[in-house]
Amino acid sequence: MLLIPCPFCREDRSEEEFSCAGEAHIARPEKPAELSDHEWGDYLFMRTNPRGPHRELWVHTAGCRRYFNVLRDTVSYEVLVVYEVGQPPPDPPGGDES
Amino acid sequence: MHGFAGDTLASALLANGVSRVATSFKYGRPRGVVGHGAEEPNAIVQLGQGGASVPNLRATQVELYDGLDARPCSRSKAQRLAGTFGRFMPAGFYYKTFMGAPQRWTAGVARPTALWTASEHVLRRATGLGRVPAGNDPDTYDRFNRHCDVLVVGAGPAGLAAALEAARSGARILIADEQAELGGSLLDGSYSLGGEHASKWVADAVAELASSADVDLLPRSTVAGYYDHNFLTIVERRTDHLGLVAANGTRQRLHRVRAGQVVLATGAIERPLVFANNDRPGVMMASSVSSYLNRYAVAVGDELLLFTANDHAYRTALDWQRAGLAVAAVVDCREAPEGGLVDAVRGAGTRVITGHAVTEASGRRRVTGAMIAPLGPGADSLTAAPQHIACDVIACSGGWSPTLHLSSQTGTRPRWHESAVAFLPGDLGKRALCAGAVAGARSLRDCLEQGALAGATAASRAGFGSGRTTFTAPETDEPSQAPSRALFLVPHPKPVSRAPKQFVDFQLDVTAADIELAAREGYTSVEHVKRYTALGFGTDQGKLGNVNGVAILARTLDQDIATTGTTMFRPAYTPVTFGAIAGRDVGEFHDPERHTPMHAWHASHGAMWEDVGRWKRPWYYPRPGETMQDAVNRECLAARDAVAVLDASTLGKTDIQGTDAAEFLDRVYTIGFRKLAVGRCRYGLMLREDGTIFDDGVTARLAENRYLMHTTTGNAEAVFAWLERWHQTEWPELDVYLTSVTDHWATTALVGPESRAVLARVCDDIDLSRDAFRFMDVREGHVAGIAARVFRISFSGELSFEVNVCAQHGRQVWDAIVEAGGEFGITPYGTEAMHVLRAEKGFIIVGQDSDTTTTPHDAGMDWVVRRNKPFGFLGDRSLDVSDHRREDRLQLVGLATTDEDTVLPEGGQLVDKPEAEAPVPMAGHVTSSYHSARLGRSIALAMVKSGTTRLGDTLHCPLADGRTVSAKIVSPVFYDPDGERQNV
Amino acid sequence: MSDGPGVVMRESGARGWWNLRGDGDEPRFRDGVAAVVGVSPPIEPCTWHAAGDRRAYWLGPDEWLLTAEHGTEFESPLRGALHGRCSIVDVSGAQILVNLSGAQAGEVLRKSSPYDFHPRRFPPGRCVQTNFAKATALVAANADASFDVVFRRSYADYLRGWIADAGREYGFLRGSLGTDHPTRRQRQPAQDDD
Numbered sequence A: 001m002l003l004i005p006c007p008f009c010r011e012d013r014s015e016e017e018f019s020c021a022g023e024a025h026i027a028r029p030e031k032p033a034e035l036s037d038h039e040w041g042d043y044l045f046m047r048t049n050p051r052g053p054h055r056e057l058w059v060h061t062a063g064c065r066r067y068f069n070v071l072r073d074t075v076s077y078e079v080l081v082v083y084e085v086g087q088p089p090p091d092p093p094g095g096d097e098s
Numbered sequence B: 001m002h003g004f005a006g007d008t009l010a011s012a013l014l015a016n017g018v019s020r021v022a023t024s025f026k027y028g029r030p031r032g033v034v035g036h037g038a039e040e041p042n043a044i045v046q047l048g049q050g051g052a053s054v055p056n057l058r059a060t061q062v063e064l065y066d067g068l069d070a071r072p073c074s075r076s077k078a079q080r081l082a083g084t085f086g087r088f089m090p091a092g093f094y095y096k097t098f099m100g101a102p103q104r105w106t107a108g109v110a111r112p113t114a115l116w117t118a119s120e121h122v123l124r125r126a127t128g129l130g131r132v133p134a135g136n137d138p139d140t141y142d143r144f145n146r147h148c149d150v151l152v153v154g155a156g157p158a159g160l161a162a163a164l165e166a167a168r169s170g171a172r173i174l175i176a177d178e179q180a181e182l183g184g185s186l187l188d189g190s191y192s193l194g195g196e197h198a199s200k201w202v203a204d205a206v207a208e209l210a211s212s213a214d215v216d217l218l219p220r221s222t223v224a225g226y227y228d229h230n231f232l233t234i235v236e237r238r239t240d241h242l243g244l245v246a247a248n249g250t251r252q253r254l255h256r257v258r259a260g261q262v263v264l265a266t267g268a269i270e271r272p273l274v275f276a277n278n279d280r281p282g283v284m285m286a287s288s289v290s291s292y293l294n295r296y297a298v299a300v301g302d303e304l305l306l307f308t309a310n311d312h313a314y315r316t317a318l319d320w321q322r323a324g325l326a327v328a329a330v331v332d333c334r335e336a337p338e339g340g341l342v343d344a345v346r347g348a349g350t351r352v353i354t355g356h357a358v359t360e361a362s363g364r365r366r367v368t369g370a371m372i373a374p375l376g377p378g379a380d381s382l383t384a385a386p387q388h389i390a391c392d393v394i395a396c397s398g399g400w401s402p403t404l405h406l407s408s409q410t411g412t413r414p415r416w417h418e419s420a421v422a423f424l425p426g427d428l429g430k431r432a433l434c435a436g437a438v439a440g441a442r443s444l445r446d447c448l449e450q451g452a453l454a455g456a457t458a459a460s461r462a463g464f465g466s467g468r469t470t471f472t473a474p475e476t477d478e479p480s481q482a483p484s485r486a487l488f489l490v491p492h493p494k495p496v497s498r499a500p501k502q503f504v505d506f507q508l509d510v511t512a513a514d515i516e517l518a519a520r521e522g523y524t525s526v527e528h529v530k531r532y533t534a535l536g537f538g539t540d541q542g543k544l545g546n547v548n549g550v551a552i553l554a555r556t557l558d559q560d561i562a563t564t565g566t567t568m569f570r571p572a573y574t575p576v577t578f579g580a581i582a583g584r585d586v587g588e589f590h591d592p593e594r595h596t597p598m599h600a601w602h603a604s605h606g607a608m609w610e611d612v613g614r615w616k617r618p619w620y621y622p623r624p625g626e627t628m629q630d631a632v633n634r635e636c637l638a639a640r641d642a643v644a645v646l647d648a649s650t651l652g653k654t655d656i657q658g659t660d661a662a663e664f665l666d667r668v669y670t671i672g673f674r675k676l677a678v679g680r681c682r683y684g685l686m687l688r689e690d691g692t693i694f695d696d697g698v699t700a701r702l703a704e705n706r707y708l709m710h711t712t713t714g715n716a717e718a719v720f721a722w723l724e725r726w727h728q729t730e731w732p733e734l735d736v737y738l739t740s741v742t743d744h745w746a747t748t749a750l751v752g753p754e755s756r757a758v759l760a761r762v763c764d765d766i767d768l769s770r771d772a773f774r775f776m777d778v779r780e781g782h783v784a785g786i787a788a789r790v791f792r793i794s795f796s797g798e799l800s801f802e803v804n805v806c807a808q809h810g811r812q813v814w815d816a817i818v819e820a821g822g823e824f825g826i827t828p829y830g831t832e833a834m835h836v837l838r839a840e841k842g843f844i845i846v847g848q849d850s851d852t853t854t855t856p857h858d859a860g861m862d863w864v865v866r867r868n869k870p871f872g873f874l875g876d877r878s879l880d881v882s883d884h885r886r887e888d889r890l891q892l893v894g895l896a897t898t899d900e901d902t903v904l905p906e907g908g909q910l911v912d913k914p915e916a917e918a919p920v921p922m923a924g925h926v927t928s929s930y931h932s933a934r935l936g937r938s939i940a941l942a943m944v945k946s947g948t949t950r951l952g953d954t955l956h957c958p959l960a961d962g963r964t965v966s967a968k969i970v971s972p973v974f975y976d977p978d979g980e981r982q983n984v
Numbered sequence C: 001m002s003d004g005p006g007v008v009m010r011e012s013g014a015r016g017w018w019n020l021r022g023d024g025d026e027p028r029f030r031d032g033v034a035a036v037v038g039v040s041p042p043i044e045p046c047t048w049h050a051a052g053d054r055r056a057y058w059l060g061p062d063e064w065l066l067t068a069e070h071g072t073e074f075e076s077p078l079r080g081a082l083h084g085r086c087s088i089v090d091v092s093g094a095q096i097l098v099n100l101s102g103a104q105a106g107e108v109l110r111k112s113s114p115y116d117f118h119p120r121r122f123p124p125g126r127c128v129q130t131n132f133a134k135a136t137a138l139v140a141a142n143a144d145a146s147f148d149v150v151f152r153r154s155y156a157d158y159l160r161g162w163i164a165d166a167g168r169e170y171g172f173l174r175g176s177l178g179t180d181h182p183t184r185r186q187r188q189p190a191q192d193d194d
């Protein structure tokens, strides 16, 4: 059960208050009509599914109802950074740490 | 039988001379109590009868109460079978039976074999330890959310020291221990602290903690699970010690704990020694022998033989002697043990035989003696023939295995420490610490000091105190201890495969020979060996046997233990009742019911209910003597011929405001809203980005920059979240705000040719005439004196008004409308009639007639799609992908059965040629199907391949009973195709 | 229990409730709300402001829940007072408020929600939207150590039953509040400071 700091409520809250809405930074193409079926299919379906830091979109469903982004490690489940939608994705923390 | 207050079931059984408590799972051998706590593998009992019965309890942890009724979980019939078949059940029995024999591995996907099928019923009975209780559990269970700065797991010396130290910093502390009393190992032994019996120190520590603010003590509470981000579950047994059924209150409480820091002070479990017939009743753990003697005043026999690989167990010989009982000998596998405890035992005149091991226990029903022999230097051979020593108890100690189950649950892999001869917890990171025996501490002083330091460190990490301890450990009377010897399998004059059974896992009857066999058959990973032999698969999760099993595997593979590694442990530490997991989410609380303001009216008018999402909606209102079909027919005809009334409050409703509200709606709906006039409504389809239908409903323009959107009942929350997501993540620049008003409005739908007349009786400030209040208009006024918003929309094809008022007045307005409709024969109708009415009109229900592959074109709804909007709309692009333009897609059609009285089953598959050879190609399926009272025949909607071009064709629906129903493909609009009835 | 109920649940009568959206960083927005409602929308997350019987609860960075005595008209005056991006929606029918008091009121919350209601984390003047049993609720800490719990009307039957069940072991009493007061006889938890 994760503990997630909501950037709007500015508190750590339990995972059960949130919903994960999938990978973040999947921008909707500006001119869908100009894309091939294949390119449009990539936007619809293709996701990175990395092992390690992953940028995810979460929503504070039972709380403030705001969407925000989470950089979460898919191995350790550590929540590395939370940041607002529209902000650039942070670099995954480098170097070794435990 | 009789026992004493404070007894456990195990101590009482032992005191009453019961040495055999179980029959072993595979071989049907007699088994006795081995341990005195959570590790007990044999004395597994089921308490009580009927619904309150509880299986899989360890007798060592069951507190005695008056009238306690217990049975071994083992079962005579299954056991007899297992006993008979025992010799045919070698290692890998499960694996081979489930998955096929090893030589068939190359076959790719493994399938259950015929052997499994044949023996399944026998195994199912034999493997389940215990019986599923019959009937409902009469007890109450609940859940409790807790937060603390420091959670201390275990209230032995390390845990108490940690809690004391952390509490003094002002942090919020929770300390949990599975035993009835706090004190841990100090309760079992004859330790002294500060010159007094250790119980005095424990009492003082508990008193200090109990009187501290913000310290909560949870005895009888097992920390069962340790999950991500310091979330732990604790099962508190609140009344189990008083009887099987709690007189009042909660029997067990599941604490859901979020801890800032966790101190694991879970102690260690003594390790058995593996020798031939080491499962005979009378072979016990040395610390357990001491515990029964010191804590429960039970001597588990008359003449003790102690077999040890370490100094600590010498305490048991001293305890035994102090009680005036005979010690036959101490057999120490070390060549030259020395130290205070050894000296003390020798000083008391006890025979200490060094460099020897017990190779075999004698006796059948219980121990009558031990065979002992000198060990060779590598501990893998004997240097002389075994000799017999008479005794009736063999107390064993192979060393101590830290109780690292909880740290392992977090994913932290245990590490082997050669010097400690044990696996210790791996790196616990920044949120947890371990202290005491679990961390490898061997002396009481070390446990106390480590505990205090961990408590101070944890508190400081949580923001309390400096992290330095103020703790001064009380004086202990411990002599120094010499290192233990690593001894995991005692050699026998015969090879392992032919020696009498040397048990590693008592509960599942796994022997040293089984592990060697697994290795010979090619299993080299400890995880595979676990699954092949079932080592550690029992309800005890291998608390006793795991390390010995790993070590025997390592030796067989000729590699070291660190390389071999250990299996991981998963929640729960000990079995958790389903009751504790369910908590109060049973019965009326299992799934919340949402009620409309008119709920009580429906209930008092005999409504049958349909669950729609969490809502309770009236399904139909049967009158005395009516069948469901009678009632639905009557309700439908009332709506068609006179007037009927439906509670439509459950529809999802979203208020949309802002200067970009129209733009926002244009983007999320297939149709445009920009040009919709204020006071008008429009029907829209909402698509997913893949072009399939997500939701539908009517949206009204209330003002220049304000709309009210209706969504389907079941989809309301998903649609609202979807709209917020697009606004917040893709189009934050749009000036639009969304507010859910589903619960604010109570909606009474007045339907039928007389609906205008009825409404006119309760509304005098809206002009209801045909031209002033047109179809798809919305008006504001008062109904029954209450401010109301009235929509002239229709889901039935009839003249219809939907009256919306603030839910505070919903019942009042409903009552007024029903009363006003009295002389018109107004009839309440439910969701079933609503479905029939809409199906007669060919209106789809999203999620019933459509699924997640249905596009607007498939549903015949191109008329509601505008492809020329400036932005386009969500899902727009997908309508053009090649797969969505196929002509053989499933398309919405109507079906008219050849026999007008036969109603097709919803979900029924449709085929062209029912006599064709299987597999018969599918032409489609039935999505909605009813008897229509108005049309006097059966009608259905269906999704059929290329359906719209197949009007007039006949399809066939094979039924489960062998009959086949034929039906003609027709237009989905069965009634009033020109929509004249709603425009009156 | 012989020494009185540990948990008392009092349900408020009909009140006015509004959902307010807008830019809380805009002083004109805050002043406009304060002028009409008599209480300004709190900017600090998870807090609430009160003036007499009127309340403004923080729901999100641009969202507040306002409440006032039954019959109050806020919608038109607020529309008049606020310019630019904002939204005001009457949700009076959607809200049910109960007040939980008594020595064990906090225990009922702990049975119902994963949030940390310890007084150190949740002093008077705080409010939180969170899971409540299998529904959601807004919980506010009052100055008299009682709690106000606001939930959706459709869940009211379920949650009244849930709270009564959770309170039973402590001794549970059910009463009612006057129609005008969400919590009578209590001091103001947080002064309006902006």
Ligand SMILES: [Zn+2]
Binding pocket: A006, A007, A008, A009, A010, A060, A063, A064, A065, A066
């Ligand atoms: Zn939040």
